[in-house]
Amino acid sequence: MSQRALITAGAGGRPRADHGHPFRLSRAALLLAGLLGMTGMAAATEGGAVYGPRLEGFDYPHPVRTHAFESQRQQVEMIYLDVPPTGEANGRTALLLHGKNFCAATWEHTITALEEAGYRVIAPDQVGFCKSSKPDGYQYALAGLAHNTRGLLASLGIERSVVVGHSMGGMLAMRYALMYPEAVEHLALVGPIGLEDWKAKGVPYQPVEQVYAAELRTTYDSIRDYQVAVYYAGQWRPEFERWARMQAGMYAGPGREVVAWHQALTFDMLMWQPVVYELPLLRVPTTLFIGVHDRTALGRGAAAPEVQAGLGDYRALGRRTAEAIPGAVLVEYEDLGHSPHIQDPERFHQDLLRELSSTDGQSD
Helix, strand or coil, X not given: CCCCEEEEECHHHCECCCCCCCCCCCHHHHHHHHHHCCCCCCCCCCCCCCCCCCCCCCCCCCCEEEEEEEECCEEEEEEEEEECCCCCCCCCEEEEECCCCCCHHHHHHHHHHHHHCCCEEEEECCCCCCCCCCCXXXXXXXXXXXXXXHHHHHXXXXXXXXXXXXXXXXXXXXXXXXXXXXXEEEEEEECCCCCCCCCCCCCCCCCHHHHHHHHHHCCHHHHHHXXXXXXXXXXXXXXXXXXXXXXXXXXXXXXXXXXXXXXHHHHHHHHHCCCHHHXXXXXXXXXXXXXXXXXCCCCHHHCCHHHHCCCCCHHHHHHXXXXXXXXXXXXXXXXXXXXXXXXXXXXXXXXXHHHHHCCCCCCC
């Protein structure tokens, strides 16, 4: 791609001119998002399902497979989905990277759209998340997770793939593309975090123990309220319930302390390993999918009010990022939040498949 294109999509996905102003959360909603933030996604559900520390008891939409390997002098397991194409095979593979409060299963509708379009789909749970190992004393690094993911694909004989990353998975996908550009056909970033350096903007350091304590305090209601405000642009529909219960159920079981501790460690990883300064170094075809109602910002609740107000402006962040990445395409959703692939899957998948077809598996 030799030039940047800007696509703004409103309801129904029709491109349109944008004459509006950046969406701003109400003071109450900003405070809610700040207090809950990404540090407080924990604890029990009332009347909900209870899952084990590796999400035992929660069924994934496809059979799970195990990639066992040694990492940091320990034997670990990376659980993943490997879904063959159901439509006419196009010879391409799509790698789906989940967010911090998400799992491989939350790609359910995206997997369906891609397999029907002829893709083989690989969707792993990263080490430390969901059904994968949560090893004691593990040192989390985005580069390490990218290395683990590259090892998984190598074990499957996959040399190149489309890489689709959501939220934390978008941040990881950028690191993966920086490390292994030859292995990336197209980089699709869906509500990626890491488009700003939170600490440089004034979010103070929080010891891991403090983040862990916050993880343990959050309730299912807090998870749901945060998702309404940030993930779904103030909307809530019955189909969103499953993912809130999945997340809350991990903290309601006997392994809640293990889950909360690893969530705290990965929070620390994301806070102190920014990729935003390396965006101009990306040299792969890239599309950004941004819901302008998104207000995700790590550590917002620990920052001063005047700092909180300036964080997570995804309209501005998306446009700034598209300018920074050579040749990037920006797709904006005027009515969506952090998770377009869950909030409006039909529209999002139409846009995703269109953008992926623009590279068609070829090198730049």
